[in-house]
Amino acid sequence: MLSIVPAILALALxxxxxxxxxxxxxxxxxxxxxxxxxxxxxxxxxxxxxxxAVVLLHSCGGFTSHVxxxxxxxxxxxxxxxxxVDTFGTRGYQRCPNPYQGADGAFVxxxxxxxxxxxxxxxxxRNKIAVMGFSLGAGVINNALIPLRARARRELDFKAxxxxxxxxxxxxxxxxxxxxxxxxxAENDTATAPHCEYxxxxxxxIEVHILEGAYHAFDSSEASGKIDDAGNRMEYSxxxxxxxxxxxxxxxxxxxGARAGS
Numbered sequence: 001m002l003s004i005v006p007a008i009l010a011l012a013l014x015x016x017x018x019x020x021x022x023x024x025x026x027x028x029x030x031x032x033x034x035x036x037x038x039x040x041x042x043x044x045x046x047x048x049x050x051x052x053a054v055v056l057l058h059s060c061g062g063f064t065s066h067v068x069x070x071x072x073x074x075x076x077x078x079x080x081x082x083x084x085v086d087t088f089g090t091r092g093y094q095r096c097p098n099p100y101q102g103a104d105g106a107f108v109x110x111x112x113x114x115x116x117x118x119x120x121x122x123x124x125x126r127n128k129i130a131v132m133g134f135s136l137g138a139g140v141i142n143n144a145l146i147p148l149r150a151r152a153r154r155e156l157d158f159k160a161x162x163x164x165x166x167x168x169x170x171x172x173x174x175x176x177x178x179x180x181x182x183x184x185x186a187e188n189d190t191a192t193a194p195h196c197e198y199x200x201x202x203x204x205x206i207e208v209h210i211l212e213g214a215y216h217a218f219d220s221s222e223a224s225g226k227i228d229d230a231g232n233r234m235e236y237s238x239x240x241x242x243x244x245x246x247x248x249x250x251x252x253x254x255x256x257g258a259r260a261g262s
Contacts, residue, residue, distance in 0.1 A: 017076065018043045021083075025113035028148070029105065036091075038110045041084040043072035049123035052256045053081040054130045055114045055158070057107055057137030059217065060229060062088045066220040067134065074245055080252070081124060083114045104144040107137065111145060112154070119156055128256040130160040132248070135217065135228075138166025138183075146181065147173050160255035162248055165216050169195035174203055180255045182207040184244050186214035191230050209247055214240035 021042045024035045041063075045051060054075055058067045063086045072082040087103075087110045111131055119126035133141045141163045161179045165186050174181070183206060185196035193210055200208030215235035217223040224236035 017046070018072070021117075023113055023117035025106075025109040026116055028109050028112060032109070036109075038090045038113055039086040040114060041068050041072070041086070042081070043076050043084075044081040044123060045076045045079050049081075050125040051079060051081045051123055052128035052130070052252070053083065053118050053124050054132050054252070055111055055118070056082055056084040057111060057131065057133035057140060058085070058087065059135035059137055059220075061135075061217075061220070061223055062086075062093065064220060064222045066217075066222070070219065070221075070241075071132075078249060081118070081121075083118055085110050085114050103136070104140050107133075107140040108144050108148060111140075111158075115156060115158060126156065127159070129158055130162065130252055130256060131158045132162040132164070133166065134164045134219075135166060138163030139170055141181070142166050142168065142183075143170035146171075146178055160252060162251060164219070164244065165189055165192055167192050167195060168199045168208075171199055171203070171206075174206065180207075180251075182247070182251045183209070184247060185210045186216055186218055186240065187212050188214060188235075189216040189232055191232050192216070207251065211240045211243055213237070219244060 019042050022037050022039050025038050027035065056067050056071060067084050072084060075082045087107050115129055118124045118129055131141060131145065141161050146161065158179055161181045163181065163183050166183065168183055168185065183196050183199060185193045187193055187210055196208050196210060199206055211218065214237050216228060216232035217234040218237045218240040220234065221236045223234040226234050228234055
């Protein structure tokens with residue numbers, strides 16, 4: 001199925017507020033020829049909108065509950081639609097294969113495809129759409145989505161970007177006029193925290209927060225207690241999750257403005 005007709009989708013969401021959808025990814029690079037159909041999960045608040053929206057890009061762990069349920073439920077509660085993009089599942093992977101060639105390009109094309117899809121929905125404010133990535137998804141925002149400047153060739157673009165526990169050492173050029181960016185790191189995530197602190201000093205226009213006492217994937221109960229492929233200890237923390245949510249809410253309010261509709 002390509003994508004659900006907006007009127008049908010609205011009826012479906014009116015009953016359950018969450019729907020599995022599919023949409024075409026975007027052609028971003030000059031060599032792009034093939035359009036892929038991407039799977040995702042759309043969640044919305046009660047009401048008709050138009051609502052602001054956030055595109056969620058998963059981590060190396062794939063389409064897990066913090067991306068498919070926890071953050072979407074939180075966002076719906078404060079008046080945002082979310083589209084969780086299943087970049088790996090679309091291509092037959094549950095988690096990061098080793099090696100996974102073309103990950104950044106696939107994520108960027110899927111993210112912009114999600115943006116284009118959301119912009120066609122009658123309950124979305126197309127001028128208030130942000131993107132948020134987790135670990136690998138955060139890295140894609142840092143070193144691909146923003147530096148590639150695909151937005152320079154697009155009429156429609158994200159109005160804000162949020163990277164959770166990404167590797168801040170891979171932030172590419174951040175020229176004047178870039179998408180507003182916030183990095184949220186974890187103090188005990190030794191692979192990311194020092195680089196994020198450095199970015200905060202050298203790029204004051206990027207909002208950087210390091211959560212005290214937190215570990216990598218602090219918002220994922222599924223990952224808690226595990227060691228990721230880079231050797232990071234992952235540990236869930238409600239306190240860190242709540243702090244991150246408060247930071248995200250304030251950042252989106254600043255850059256997207258108060259939501260319209262109800």
